[in-house]
Amino acid sequence: MQVSRWAFAVVEMVHLLSLAALGGSVLLIDLRLLGVILKGESAKNIGHDLGRVLLVSLTILILSGIGLLSEEAMKCYFSPAFRWKMALLASSILFYFTLHRRALNRAGTDTPPELAQRAVAVVSMLLWLGVGVAGRAIGLI
Amino acid sequence: MKAKIAASALLVLASIAAVPAYAHHSFAAEFDGTKPTRLVGKITRVEWTNPHSYFYVDVTDPKSGKLINWGCEGAGPGALSRRGWKKGDLKIGDQIVVDGYRAKDGSHLVDARRVTLPDGRSVYGGSPGDGGPGDNGTVQGNLSGTGKS
Amino acid sequence: MTQPILQHLCQVIYDSQVGTAIRESDYAFSIIESVHVLAITLLVGTISLLDLRMLGVVLREVPVTRLSRAVFPLTWAGFGVMVSSGLLLFWAEAAKNYVNPAFRVKLILLLLVGLNPLIFHTSVYRRVSEWELEHRSPWRARAAAIASLTLWSCVVIAGRAIAYF
Numbered sequence: 001m002q003v004s005r006w007a008f009a010v011v012e013m014v015h016l017l018s019l020a021a022l023g024g025s026v027l028l029i030d031l032r033l034l035g036v037i038l039k040g041e042s043a044k045n046i047g048h049d050l051g052r053v054l055l056v057s058l059t060i061l062i063l064s065g066i067g068l069l070s071e072e073a074m075k076c077y078f079s080p081a082f083r084w085k086m087a088l089l090a091s092s093i094l095f096y097f098t099l100h101r102r103a104l105n106r107a108g109t110d111t112p113p114e115l116a117q118r119a120v121a122v123v124s125m126l127l128w129l130g131v132g133v134a135g136r137a138i139g140l141i
Numbered sequence: 142m143k144a145k146i147a148a149s150a151l152l153v154l155a156s157i158a159a160v161p162a163y164a165h166h167s168f169a170a171e172f173d174g175t176k177p178t179r180l181v182g183k184i185t186r187v188e189w190t191n192p193h194s195y196f197y198v199d200v201t202d203p204k205s206g207k208l209i210n211w212g213c214e215g216a217g218p219g220a221l222s223r224r225g226w227k228k229g230d231l232k233i234g235d236q237i238v239v240d241g242y243r244a245k246d247g248s249h250l251v252d253a254r255r256v257t258l259p260d261g262r263s264v265y266g267g268s269p270g271d272g273g274p275g276d277n278g279t280v281q282g283n284l285s286g287t288g289k290s
Numbered sequence: 291m292t293q294p295i296l297q298h299l300c301q302v303i304y305d306s307q308v309g310t311a312i313r314e315s316d317y318a319f320s321i322i323e324s325v326h327v328l329a330i331t332l333l334v335g336t337i338s339l340l341d342l343r344m345l346g347v348v349l350r351e352v353p354v355t356r357l358s359r360a361v362f363p364l365t366w367a368g369f370g371v372m373v374s375s376g377l378l379l380f381w382a383e384a385a386k387n388y389v390n391p392a393f394r395v396k397l398i399l400l401l402l403v404g405l406n407p408l409i410f411h412t413s414v415y416r417r418v419s420e421w422e423l424e425h426r427s428p429w430r431a432r433a434a435a436i437a438s439l440t441l442w443s444c445v446v447i448a449g450r451a452i453a454y455f
Contacts, residue, residue, distance in 0.1 A: 005245070008170040009454050013447045020446065024335020027364065037360035041352055049348050053339065071169045136324045191319035191382065219316035
């Protein structure tokens with residue numbers, strides 16, 4: 001039996017499922033920060049609560065990603081898409097723990113979000129989207 | 142009408158039976174990098190398709206002398222176009238040389254890393270950045286290192 | 291005798307001009323495929339958070355209806371894009387999909403995953419006002435949440451598996 005063939009497939013599936021969880025939590029957190037949804041709830045609480053989902057799925061994504069990488073190390077080494085993905089991933093994580101966190105903490109419940117907070121939300125969504133798109137491009141470029 | 146449907150159904154079945162495998166997403170998961178294979182034969186069918194292209198060549202088996210139809214897998218049309226392939230480069234009946242790596246499952250399928258056309262032109266066919274031998278992430282691949290390294 | 295006719299139909303779709311154009315395209319197929327993945331992320335990502343809310347894992351302080359109102363437009367948008375991009379992919383690969391076991395399983399799963407909200411919304415969700423503030427929703431709602439999480443995961447898994455047959 002081709003163990004490695006299905007092992008690769010299973011890791012890919014895990015990677016995809018956690019991608020969905022990450023995408024969902026990023027979207028809800030940032031749309032709240034943007035003042036589009038759940039306006040009655042505190043952005044800080046939403047960010048804190050869904051941040052757990054984000055971090056758990058991010059951890060699984062990184063672990064399964066390392067699994068995929070080990071099968072295709074040479075491909076990734078040479079792939080410009082992979083380099084972009086890693087750069088965007090590092091930026092997303094850095095952004096999440098710094099400016100994004102600060103924006104969440106400062107967000108009030110009843111007041112509409114300030115321009116700076118909206119900007120942070122948009123940048124965050126774009127950064128994470130960029131990670132996904134670059135990831136997809138690894139297999140296509 | 143019934144006969145026509147039955148005939149087309151048969152045709153579909155026949156074409157499907159001839160396809161060894163459909164798609165993959167990692168060279169390492171599907172093909173054996175330690176089994177370089179060179180196929181010399183006539184093209185019998187071309188599938189210029191996403192997500193992977195396939196073409197088929199009739200190769201005489203050196204042991205039995207029988208003609209065996211081998212499947213050759215390459216990148217999708219987009220990636221192949223960027224490498225200078227055109228759909229019309231592969232013509233049914235043409236004699237070509239395919240350097241590739243055999244499928245791990247032992248079927249008559251290779252990952253086509255390099256194809257030498259009748260006019261002597263060499264084209265790289267590996268999936269873009271699939272990490273297989275000779276892949277260096279560029280559109281040309283590492284042609285000189287393919288096949289025999 | 292229905293099978294060959296269905297298969298014949300798939301072959302006709304496969305051979306159609308649009309199907310062939312997508313299948314042989316330089317960019318369209320890859321773009322549609324990527325959009326399909328993004329739409330699934332949108333759909334599954336948002337609906338699973340509502341499921342996790344009903345299970346009492348996240349956002350326990352947020353009333354269920356408030357979260358569902360926030361989430362549904364996103365979920366439906368994801369659903370719409372997923373179906374349309376999925377149909378385009380099917381158009382390009384119909385004849386191959388027809389014989390693909392993973393594709394068949396995926397269709398059955400999609401049917402089941404569609405039944406789930408239908409049952410949920412006509413039963414326990416009707417009295418949602420009685421339990422929407424509870425940190426953990428009643429067992430029927432939790433069962434629906436688990437069914438949704440499981441089925442959608444299986445849809446994604448079956449979808450990915452199509453490439454392996």
